[in-house]
Amino acid sequence: MSKIMSRYNPSTSEPKWQAAWEAAKAFDADEMDASKPSYFALEMFPYPSGRIHMGHVRNYAMGDVIARYKAACGFRVLHPMGWDAFGMPAENAARDKGIHPKGWTYENIAAMRAPMKRLGFALDWTREFATCDVDYYKQQQAIFLAFKEQGLVYRKKSKVNWDPVENSVLANEQVVDGKGWRSGAVIEQREMNQWVFKITHYAEELLEGLKTLDRWPEKVRTMQANWIGRSEGLNMRFEWEQVETFQRFDNPSNSSFSFKVDSGVNYNPITLGKITGEIENGLEIFTTRPDTLYGASFIAISSDHPLAISLSHKELLDTYPEKFGNEYSGVEKEISDFRVKCSQIGTTEEAIATADKLGFDTGLRVKHPFIEGKTLPVWIANFVLMGYGTGAIFGCPAHDQRDLDFARKYDLPVPAVVLPEGEDASSYDVGTEAYTGEGTLFNSGFLDGLSKEDGIKAAIAKIEEMELGHGTVQYRLRDWGVSRQRYWGCPIPIIYCDDCGAVPVPETDLPVALPDDVSFDIPGNPLDHHPTWKDVPCPSCSKPARRETDTLDTFADSSWYFARFAGGNTSDRPFDKAEASKWLPVDQYIGGVEHAVLHLLYARFFTRGLRDCGLLDLPSGEPFAGLFTQGMVTHAVFQDSDGVYIEPANVEEKDNQLLTIDTGKIVTKGDVIKMSKSKKNTIDPEDIIADYGADVARWFVLSDSPPARDFEWTESGVVGAWRFSGKVWNLVTATEFKGNPLNAADDATGDALDIRKFAHKAIDKITDGIEAFRFNTSVAQIYELTNALTKYKGDDAARLEALGILIRAIAPFMPHLAEECWAMIGGQGLCYHAPWPKADASLLTEDTVTLPVQVNGKRRGEISVPADASKDDVEKIAMAEENVVKTLEGLTVRKVIVVPGRIINIVAS
RNA sequence: GCGGGUGUGGCGGAAUUGGUAGACGCGCUGGAUUCAAAAUCCAGUUCCUCUGGAGUGUCGGUUCGAGUCCGACCACCCGUACCA
Numbered sequence: 007m008s009k010i011m012s013r014y015n016p017s018t019s020e021p022k023w024q025a026a027w028e029a030a031k032a033f034d035a036d037e038m039d040a041s042k043p044s045y046f047a048l049e050m051f052p053y054p055s056g057r058i059h060m061g062h063v064r065n066y067a068m069g070d071v072i073a074r075y076k077a078a079c080g081f082r083v084l085h086p087m088g089w090d091a092f093g094m095p096a097e098n099a100a101r102d103k104g105i106h107p108k109g110w111t112y113e114n115i116a117a118m119r120a121p122m123k124r125l126g127f128a129l130d131w132t133r134e135f136a137t138c139d140v141d142y143y144k145q146q147q148a149i150f151l152a153f154k155e156q157g158l159v160y161r162k163k164s165k166v167n168w169d170p171v172e173n174s175v176l177a178n179e180q181v182v183d184g185k186g187w188r189s190g191a192v193i194e195q196r197e198m199n200q201w202v203f204k205i206t207h208y209a210e211e212l213l214e215g216l217k218t219l220d221r222w223p224e225k226v227r228t229m230q231a232n233w234i235g236r237s238e239g240l241n242m243r244f245e246w247e248q249v250e251t252f253q254r255f256d257n258p259s260n261s262s263f264s265f266k267v268d269s270g271v272n273y274n275p276i277t278l279g280k281i282t283g284e285i286e287n288g289l290e291i292f293t294t295r296p297d298t299l300y301g302a303s304f305i306a307i308s309s310d311h312p313l314a315i316s317l318s319h320k321e322l323l324d325t326y327p328e329k330f331g332n333e334y335s336g337v338e339k340e341i342s343d344f345r346v347k348c349s350q351i352g353t354t355e356e357a358i359a360t361a362d363k364l365g366f367d368t369g370l371r372v373k374h375p376f377i378e379g380k381t382l383p384v385w386i387a388n389f390v391l392m393g394y395g396t397g398a399i400f401g402c403p404a405h406d407q408r409d410l411d412f413a414r415k416y417d418l419p420v421p422a423v424v425l426p427e428g429e430d431a432s433s434y435d436v437g438t439e440a441y442t443g444e445g446t447l448f449n450s451g452f453l454d455g456l457s458k459e460d461g462i463k464a465a466i467a468k469i470e471e472m473e474l475g476h477g478t479v480q481y482r483l484r485d486w487g488v489s490r491q492r493y494w495g496c497p498i499p500i501i502y503c504d505d506c507g508a509v510p511v512p513e514t515d516l517p518v519a520l521p522d523d524v525s526f527d528i529p530g531n532p533l534d535h536h537p538t539w540k541d542v543p544c545p546s547c548s549k550p551a552r553r554e555t556d557t558l559d560t561f562a563d564s565s566w567y568f569a570r571f572a573g574g575n576t577s578d579r580p581f582d583k584a585e586a587s588k589w590l591p592v593d594q595y596i597g598g599v600e601h602a603v604l605h606l607l608y609a610r611f612f613t614r615g616l617r618d619c620g621l622l623d624l625p626s627g628e629p630f631a632g633l634f635t636q637g638m639v640t641h642a643v644f645q646d647s648d649g650v651y652i653e654p655a656n657v658e659e660k661d662n663q664l665l666t667i668d669t670g671k672i673v674t675k676g677d678v679i680k681m682s683k684s685k686k687n688t689i690d691p692e693d694i695i696a697d698y699g700a701d702v703a704r705w706f707v708l709s710d711s712p713p714a715r716d717f718e719w720t721e722s723g724v725v726g727a728w729r730f731s732g733k734v735w736n737l738v739t740a741t742e743f744k745g746n747p748l749n750a751a752d753d754a755t756g757d758a759l760d761i762r763k764f765a766h767k768a769i770d771k772i773t774d775g776i777e778a779f780r781f782n783t784s785v786a787q788i789y790e791l792t793n794a795l796t797k798y799k800g801d802d803a804a805r806l807e808a809l810g811i812l813i814r815a816i817a818p819f820m821p822h823l824a825e826e827c828w829a830m831i832g833g834q835g836l837c838y839h840a841p842w843p844k845a846d847a848s849l850l851t852e853d854t855v856t857l858p859v860q861v862n863g864k865r866r867g868e869i870s871v872p873a874d875a876s877k878d879d880v881e882k883i884a885m886a887e888e889n890v891v892k893t894l895e896g897l898t899v900r901k902v903i904v905v906p907g908r909i910i911n912i913v914a915s
Numbered sequence: 916g917c918g919g920g921u922g923u924g925g926c927g928g929a930a931u932u933g934g935u936a937g938a939c940g941c942g943c944u945g946g947a948u949u950c951a952a953a954a955u956c957c958a959g960u961u962c963c964u965c966u967g968g969a970g971u972g973u974c975g976g977u978u979c980g981a982g983u984c985c986g987a988c989c990a991c992c993c994g995u996a997c998c999a
Contacts, residue, residue, distance in 0.1 A: 013954095053999050093999065166997075177997040225919055229994075232918050355995045359916040389916090393996095408916080483996095490997065559997070600993060602919075607996095637921095638993085680992090710927045710940065714920095716992075718927065726941055729954090736955080774931085782928070786939035793939090796956090858935040863980045865935055903979055909934045913979045 014735035016699025020822040024126050032838050033073075033128045038082040045081035046589045047073040048568055050597030050605070051088045054114040054136070055095060058121050060639040060681055060719055061598070063691045064707040067819075068636060068781070069596050070127045071708065074818040075776050076593075077128070078842035084589055086571040087122070087129045089115050089136035092143075092560045094177060096494045100526040107494040108522065111138055121692050125700045126822055128838070133571050137563035142570065143496040144517030145580040146562060149612075151499060151510050152619040158204045161508065164487045165310075165353050168196035172529035175491040178354050188529075195349040200489040201498055201556070205611045209234055209481040211627065212610055221632035223714075226602045233603045235482025240296040240466050241396065242475025243288035244305060244372035247381045271337055271369030277319050285313055289372055289384065292395030292480055296469065297461030300450035301402040301423035303413055305372055306365070306387035308397040309348035314386045317368055318342040341366060341386065348388045363412045364388040375474055376451055387412060393484050403440065410440040423450045424458065486608065488559040493524055493532040495557030503544035503551035512545050518553070531555055564605055565612035568592055568629060569622060580621060587623035591631040599635035599714075606630070634779050637716040638680045639707070641687040646671045651686035654721070655693070681719070689719050701820035702727045708819055709785045731823055733792055734816065738809065738827045743801045747810025747833050750846065751803035758804035764794045765808035766849040772815045773842070781819075788815055806831060811843045859884045860911040866893045869910075877904045884910040 031037040049069035052062055066087075073085040089111075096107035115136055122129075135142055153159045167176040171189035175198070180187045205212075213234045216227045289305060307313055319338035344366040351361045366386040374380040382400070389408050390399055403413035404422040413420050424445040425431055431448050447453045447461045456464060466477040489498065497518040499511035511518055521539045524532035533539060533555040544551035566580065572589035573581025590613075597605075614627035644652040646666065656667050666673055681688045694703045706727035711717040754762050768791040775784030791812050798805060809831055817824035817837050828837035852873060857880070859867045867889035871880050881902050884890060890912065897914040904910050 050999095055999090090999070095998085175997075178995095179998045181997095229919050233994090233996085235918095353997080356916075359995085361916090486996075492997090560999070561996095564999085598993090598999095599920080600999085603994065604996065605999085712928075715928090716921085720927075720941075722941055723927075730940085732954080778931075780929095780931085783931095783939085786929070789939055856935090860935080860980075863978095868935080901979065903934090905934055905980095909980085911934080911979055 014731060014823065014826065016701060016731075016822065019826050020124070020126060020700055023822045023825045024123070026825070026836065027126075027128070027838065030836060032836065033083075033085065033130050034132050035082065035084040035086075035130050036132070040082065042080060042082040044589060045076045045083045045594075046568075046572065046592045047076065047083055047085045047594050048571070048592045048596070050595070050601065051090050051564070051567060052118065053090045053093060053095070054111055054118055056114040056117055058118050058691050060689055060691055060707065060717075062122075063125065063703060064639055064713075064717060065596060065598070065636060066122070066125070066127050067704045067707050068634070068713055068779075069594075070129075070704070070821075071776060071781060071818040072594050072596070073128045074821060074838065075842065077838065078814065078817070078840065080841070083128075084572065085127075085129055086133040087127075087131065088134050088567060088571065089138075090560070090564050090567070091115065091136040091138040092495045092557075092563055094179075094492065094494070097492060097526065100494075104526075106522070108138070108520075111136070111494075121695065124695055125691075125704065128821070133575070135570065135575060137496075137560075137567065138494070140517050140519055141575065141577060142567075143563075144519075145570070145576075146496045146558065146566075147499040147511070147516050147518060148513060149566065149580055149616070149619075149621070150558065150562075151513065152621065153203065153615050154510060156615065156619050158207060158615050158618075160202055160204060160485075161199055162202045162485070162487070163197045164200045164202070165195045166198050166200075166491075167193045167353055169193055169529070174530040178352075181352060184350060184352055184357075192350060193352065194346075195353055198489075198491075200487045201500075201554075201558075203486040203488055203562075203611065203615075205486045205608075206481060206483055208611055208614050208627075209236070209483050211614065212483075212607065215610065215626065215628055218626065219628065219631075219633070222630075223633065223635055226599070226606065226633060226635060229602050230607055233483065233607065235480075237294045237480050237482075239292055239294035239478060239480060240462075240469060240475055241290060241292050241478045242296070242375070242469050243290050244375065244382065244400070245288040245474070247371045247373050273317070273337055273369075274319070277317060277338055285316075288474075289313070289398055290396045290475075291398040291400050292478070293400060294480075295402065295405065295462070296465035297447060297450075297453060297456070297458055298402040298405045298423050299374075299376060299400070299465055300447075300453065301404050301421045302374060302382055302400045303403050303409075303419045303421065304401040305382050305384045306390050306399050306401050306409075306412070307384065308390040308392040309345045309386050309388060310392035311386070311390075311397045313384075313398075314341065314345060314368075317386075318345055320345075337369070341368070344386060348386075351388060358389065358391065361388060363408070363415055365412060365416050367416075375469060375472060383418075385412075385416070394482060395480055404436045405440055405442055407440040407442070410436065410438070414438070421449060423447055423453075486559075486561075486611070488562055489556040490559055491531040491534070491555075492557055493520070493526075495560060496563065497533070498554045498556050498558055500554040501542055501545055501551050502554065503547060503549060505549060506544055506546045506551075508554075509544055509546050509551070515545070533557070561605060561608050562612075565608045566616065568595075568609075569613070569616065580616075583621060583623060590622070590624055591626070591628050594632040594634065595630040596634045596636060598638070602635060606633070634713070636713050637711070639717050639719055641681050641689060641719045644673045644687070646673055653686050654689060680716075694724060698724060698728050699731075699822070701823045702731055705731065705785075705820050708781045710782060712782050713779050730789070730792070731820060733796070734812070734820075734823060734827065737792065737795055738813075738830050741801060741805060741809060741831060743803065743806050744832045745803065745806055747806050747813070747828075747831050748840070749803065749807065751807045754802075754804040757798060758800055758802060761794060761798045761800070761808050762804050763849045765791060765811045766845040769811060769815070769843045769845040770850065773845075776818070784815075785819070788812065788819075791815070813837065814840055814843050855907060857884075857907075858909055859887055859890050860909065861890060861893045861897075861914060863911060866890050873907075877906065880904050880906070880910060884912070 047069055049065050073083050077083045091111050096111050099105050099110045100107050167181050169176050169186040169189055169191055171191035176186055181193050186193055213236055216231055318341040351357050368384045370384040371381040401409040403410040403420040405424055422434055422436055425434055425448045426441055426445045444458050447456045453461045453464055469475045499518045501509045503509055521536055528535055540553040540555055542553055569586045570581050573586030576582055609629050613624055613629040616622040617624050617627050644657050646652055652666055652673050657673050706724050768787050771787040772784045795808055813824050813827045824837045854870050855873050856868055856870050858865050859869055867887040869883050869887050871883055881904055894914055899914045901913040
């Protein structure tokens with residue numbers, strides 16, 4: 007073996023091989039053999055923030071392993087890359103630094119593309135685009151119009167966060183502790199007209215489709231199923247308790263109706279008179295627990311329920327301020343104030359659910375459907391959501407925790423009606439914890455003695471018989487509001503005309519392009535402030551009209567980009583139908599688990615919409631056949647004594663103390679958390695590439711942690727990865743035997759046969775690890791093969807074969823090093839084009855196996871037996887083992903369990 | 916609050932189906948090589964009251980056998996519909 011070993015130099019080697027791949031158009035799907043089976047590998051495309059971060063490196067390194075592995079396995083692989091380029095950060099930059107969002111975004115893309123290319127990913131850059139390219143969002147506008155034509159788009163009033171100081175809409179992220187993040191003003195909810203995608207049209211299909219996604223993580227399917235939230239229950243009406251009669255306000259000739267109002271509550275008769283429509287005949291509620299109707303203690307309606315709005319006198323006040331303004335007092339005013347209090351909670355589900363329970367007793371009462379003479383009070387409550395069910399519930403405090411909290415706070419009765427097994431009906435009390443489990447119904451009239459399930463059926467049947475309601479299916483899923491009052495997004499192609507209403511922009515007039523001359527000096531939507539952009543003639547009657555100034559939610563951009571990747575950058579349609587239909591669904595999609603619900607559900611909606619508009623031939627409607635969700639990249643946080651965050655690059659260890667390098671201040675190491683700019687615990691991948699090369703960075707992010715789990719970046723870990731690359735290099739440079747590494751060393755015996763066996767067993771383990779997204783175990787196996795080769799002294803065909811296996815196995819992880827090594831040992835062509843190694847089955851079996859022997863479940867010895875030994879023989883050998891005999895002294899053997907190929911357990915006492 | 920996940924040596928983790936807990940890597944200790952260092956190579960490294968015993972977040976259960984299954988709990992992380 008040669009003693010002269012030159013050091014592997016990534017800084018010259020990596021650009022060389024990247025140029026070789028590019029010259030060979032190795033990753034250009036159009037250049038690949040079209041007769042091969044196709045494979046679409048895709049990672050969630052990045053937002054162009056300006057710098058690539060370790061999370062990107064990890065995500066794309068994983069995708070690259072799959073893409074390169076599948077290519078080696080004989081697939082024609084499509085592995086594209088693009089940019090999710092619309093969004094708020096660009097507008098924030100414009101506002102804070104005076105840079106135009108467009109320039110900022112495209113500069114960021116350029117700044118990120120370069121290091122991504124230096125990482126040597128097997129990406130088809132010929133298909134690159136950004137969602138802010140006019141060509142792309144033009145087609146998105148066409149899709150919007152097609153969806154509208156298909157009945158998948160409508161307009162609806164929805165709530166937004168309103169900053170009364172900036173006079174603008176804020177994202178949830180921009181609301182901190184209920185206040186605007188810039189203005190500090192208390193945020194109110196405000197209703198605005200919004201464009202909405204009818205995702206609920208596919209609620210059932212989206213739920214059913216989950217069952218077919220057997221290559222998705224179980225947890226993601228569970229989360230989506232829970233998000234869609236199908237529940238069967240009862241829609242029913244509680245009839246009003248009637249005593250006094252008021253004239254209807256809007257049309258006195260209509261039949262009159264009335265309410266019972268508790269003493270002490272005095273509504274203006276006109277307020278009650280205004281309550282019309284469905285409310286007239288009773289209050290409609292939805293429940294999944296009709297079995298507990300006898301435990302009803304109150305009715306609660308949302309503060310946005312039409313009844314609550316009516317009772318607050320709001321509509322009358324809005325319509326006839328001069329007439330009713332001066333009468334605005336008393337209970338109407340109190341309800342109005344209560345509604346304002348509720349509207350300050352915020353629009354997020356979390357804020358609503360964690361807020362203190364607030365209620366307002368309206369004084370109105372409804373009749374219990376089953377109990378003659380019993381009435382229930384109607385409350386307005388802040389925990390009831392208008393967006394789910396009917397916006398009204400009946401409260402059964404004994405068997406619902408939220409209802410119980412509410413009842414305890416307002417001192418409402420808590421009648422128990424479900425008796426848990428083993429409890430006594432006469433003494434049972436729920437205390438502070440509602441009982442939601444199975445049990446037997448009691449105190450429940452005709453339902454007494456029934457189980458929860460039977461009680462639900464019986465109660466629904468009875469209500470249906472009484473014609474008070476019907477069994478129904480509800481979904482938690484809400485339609486997708488897509489209007490955003492922002493500039494840096496895809497303009498919604500609609501024109502408003504006083505005569506014709508909301509008119510779609512004719513397809514020939516697309517794109518509706520964003521104007522470049524916009525100002526970010528005033529808060530709010532720059533498109534709205536633009537002096538001329540929105541003024542256009544109505545496409546239908548040519549009278550002066552106004553453009554929609556809202557843009558689409560950026561989630562729309564990422565809901566169909568994969569189809570554009572597959573179907574080409576067509577200018578006359580969103581993508582080529584035949585091409586896109588050929589590649590889709592994506593065979594393997596990889597991204598962060600934070601997208602488990604929204605992005606993935608929206609994309610599943612879009613592909614169904616595209617299918618039903620005839621744009622895509624995808625019967626299942628499923629865009630992603632395989633999904634993998636990776637964990638985050640984390641790093642320890644460093645802080646000095648003043649609590650100031652310190653970059654890891656500025657921390658050194660001296661005499662067991664952590665100090666800043668520049669000023670020598672003492673630093674403490676804090677939690678290991680997700681890398682973020684604000685905590686300064688980021689590692690710049692570009693620094694790592696410069697110091698160690700792309701291969702080492704890639705190898706390290708894949709080596710230690712299971713891909714699904716969070717990955718902790720440590721400085722020592724990178725050094726280990728660096729050393730490993732040197733070890734492989736040394737193995738190759740030390741080998742003098744040259745030839746075709748694809749040849750099998752069939753005549754090997756002794757040590758040479760052992761190394762062959764080791765290498766072939768390693769192939770299976772490495773392959774299994776890649777297939778199952780357990781790259782860390784593939785890496786461990788590669789380490790073992792490397793160690794075995796280091797120990798193996800022969801310089802012969804067996805060594806060359808094993809090296810050929812090793813190099814092809816590391817190629818998906820460290821492709822540049824693999825190419826360099828491949829060329830050195832005599833491999834033909836690019837290692838990228840070399841076939842994935844295949845294990846020779848005859849080298850995988852062993853004649854003898856070593857089995858542990860337990861006595862009473864504790865390991866006492868080890869025996870070596872022929873692989874095909876019978877159970878009886880194994881038992882005999884085990885019973886004779888020296889240590890086992892010693893342990894069994896004075897004990898009686900009761901039972902011997904032999905698990906072939908696994909273990910022997912002797913039970914003795 | 917609700918939905919989902921994670922928890923194993925000093926550290927990252929392995930053990931895919933209930934069958935030898937700690938593979939592999941990092942770190943550390945000792946040795947070889949070297950004028951010396953780096954690099955490389957070899958050996959050791961869960962803990963303890965050590966012929967034995969304990970041990971996979973905590974408590975309890977099922978089993979011949981539990982990191983793995985069941986029940987209760989604790990801690991942390993992700994999502995929660997306008998962050999991407």
